[in-house]
Amino acid sequence: MRLETERLVLRPWREGDEESLVRHANNRKVWINLRDHFPHPYTLSDARAWIGRCIAAPRPPTSLAVEYAGEAIGGVGLLPMADVARFTAEVGYWFGEAWWGRGFATEALRRLTGYAFESFQYERLEAWVFATNPASARVLEKAGYEREAILRRSAFKDGRFLDCHLYVRLRQR
Numbered sequence: 001m002r003l004e005t006e007r008l009v010l011r012p013w014r015e016g017d018e019e020s021l022v023r024h025a026n027n028r029k030v031w032i033n034l035r036d037h038f039p040h041p042y043t044l045s046d047a048r049a050w051i052g053r054c055i056a057a058p059r060p061p062t063s064l065a066v067e068y069a070g071e072a073i074g075g076v077g078l079l080p081m082a083d084v085a086r087f088t089a090e091v092g093y094w095f096g097e098a099w100w101g102r103g104f105a106t107e108a109l110r111r112l113t114g115y116a117f118e119s120f121q122y123e124r125l126e127a128w129v130f131a132t133n134p135a136s137a138r139v140l141e142k143a144g145y146e147r148e149a150i151l152r153r154s155a156f157k158d159g160r161f162l163d164c165h166l167y168v169r170l171r172q173r
């Protein structure tokens with residue numbers, strides 16, 4: 001599968017992406033805004049393990065590499081929730097710092113959102129953004145998400161409690 005935007009291709013992670021994954025993911029400025037299950041430092045062995053998990057995961061894929069000019073420069077994903085929240089997925093995304101500020105995250109998130117509603121039965125997509133990450137909040141707003149709540153002290157990251165802003169986009173009826 002392959003999702004195209006004006007400048008980007010969203011496609012499954014594959015063998016051969018390891019080096020670019022490490023190059024872009026091994027950055028504290030990326031890690032500081034993500035969940036702790038995103039490793040730091042990000043090693044070649046982390047990259048191999050991640051790509052192996054993605055290759056083994058059920059289809060259609062929920063974690064995708066974002067490719068620009070033939071190189072994986074970041075990732076986007078859907079994390080399905082469970083039980084009574086099973087029609088909700090969390091969206092996530094990150095890009096190598098060298099590529100920030102060009103509108104790539106917005107372009108990729110818009111396409112991921114379309115894919116999520118077209119290919120899965122989600123009613124609701126949500127994102128938890130640390131209050132210290134206004135760039136990501138802006139990306140979500142540009143992609144049509146609305147801030148629904150402030151979850152006070154809901155994250156503990158890098159030794160301190162942070163408020164999270166909960167952004168949501170519902171399936172259009």
Ligand SMILES: CC(C)(COP(=O)(O)OP(=O)(O)OC[C@H]1O[C@@H](n2cnc3c(N)ncnc32)[C@H](O)[C@@H]1OP(=O)(O)O)[C@@H](O)C(=O)NCCC(=O)NCCS
Pocket residue numbers: 029030031033034093094095096099100101102103104105106107127128129130133134135136138139
């Ligand atoms: C957050 C992130 C995905 C943004 O990627 P990007 O490709 O630079 O995003 P875009 O260029 O599409 O949009 C960024 C927007 O934020 C704005 N922005 C950047 N820094 C900002 C700041 N400090 N305060 C307010 N707005 C800011 C930009 O001006 C732009 O908005 P505009 O188009 O209205 O000018 C990228 O910085 C990243 O990967 N960060 C680390 C991982 C992460 O935070 N993931 C999201 C977790 S919720």
